[in-house]
Amino acid sequence: MSTTGLILGSGGAALPQLERLPDGLDTPYGQAADGFFRGILAGEELLVLHRHGQPRRHAPHAINYRANLWRLQALGVERLVATYTVGAIAARLLPGDLVVPGQLIDYSWGRAQTFDDSGATHVDFTTPFDAELIAALAAAAQRATVQLAAGGVYGCTQGPRLETAAEIDRMERDGCTLVGMTAMPEAALARELGLPLAPLCIVVNPAAGRGAAAERIDLGALQEASNKGLAKVLAVLREFLGKE
Numbered sequence: 001m002s003t004t005g006l007i008l009g010s011g012g013a014a015l016p017q018l019e020r021l022p023d024g025l026d027t028p029y030g031q032a033a034d035g036f037f038r039g040i041l042a043g044e045e046l047l048v049l050h051r052h053g054q055p056r057r058h059a060p061h062a063i064n065y066r067a068n069l070w071r072l073q074a075l076g077v078e079r080l081v082a083t084y085t086v087g088a089i090a091a092r093l094l095p096g097d098l099v100v101p102g103q104l105i106d107y108s109w110g111r112a113q114t115f116d117d118s119g120a121t122h123v124d125f126t127t128p129f130d131a132e133l134i135a136a137l138a139a140a141a142q143r144a145t146v147q148l149a150a151g152g153v154y155g156c157t158q159g160p161r162l163e164t165a166a167e168i169d170r171m172e173r174d175g176c177t178l179v180g181m182t183a184m185p186e187a188a189l190a191r192e193l194g195l196p197l198a199p200l201c202i203v204v205n206p207a208a209g210r211g212a213a214a215e216r217i218d219l220g221a222l223q224e225a226s227n228k229g230l231a232k233v234l235a236v237l238r239e240f241l242g243k244e
Helices: 065-074 131-143 165-174 186-193 219-242
Strands: 004-008 036-041 044-050 079-088 099-101 103-104 147-150 153-156 178-180 198-206
Touching: 004 099, 004 219, 036 103, 036 219, 044 065, 044 219, 065 099, 079 131, 079 186, 079 219, 099 131, 099 219, 131 147, 131 198, 131 219, 147 178, 153 165, 178 198
Parallel strands: 004 044, 004 079, 079 198, 099 147, 103 153, 153 178
Antiparallel strands: 036 044, 079 178, 099 198
């Protein structure tokens, strides 16, 4: 049985009781986020990281992804499920949907992309997410009667500002169906460490310029949709861990 790590983005209200792990955030790559917790779900241990810190204080472009991933592995995590709050570019996706994209395009810049500062390490990234772990989560979602949309392309932008309507138009032309700010370099660093990672994307709003009236994005509504989506994530994880 592998030790599972859950990386959380925004939200967290639906989480079970968690115990904050003691200090020890120093890593060879600087300070990790102050958001590491241990909990029990479906009778199994779950190591939880709030990637933005807890309370939230690290913007997407300023997260120390290397330190976070390094510490998760040092704590014994062998596989990762990561939640991402995203905007829907594809019209078929609606707030509250849970999506597992198969691909990503990285539009971010200036973020440390590797643990090897010499640049000599090259990992295969043809398929950025772990197919076996995704299949197991999809089966768990079916057992939990949670609808899970599979496929699509996650576009990772720099943040912390949200995108313009023209930027979303460009991303759609590139083939993106979802937009977020934190899947990269997280997914690439997990691959470099040999940690299987599966994304569970929580759709919280139509992307900029989308939606019936192309309304301004309501941050309060985003948080509400995020908490709803997290409840679905936990239902899937209960089935996933309970079957081991």
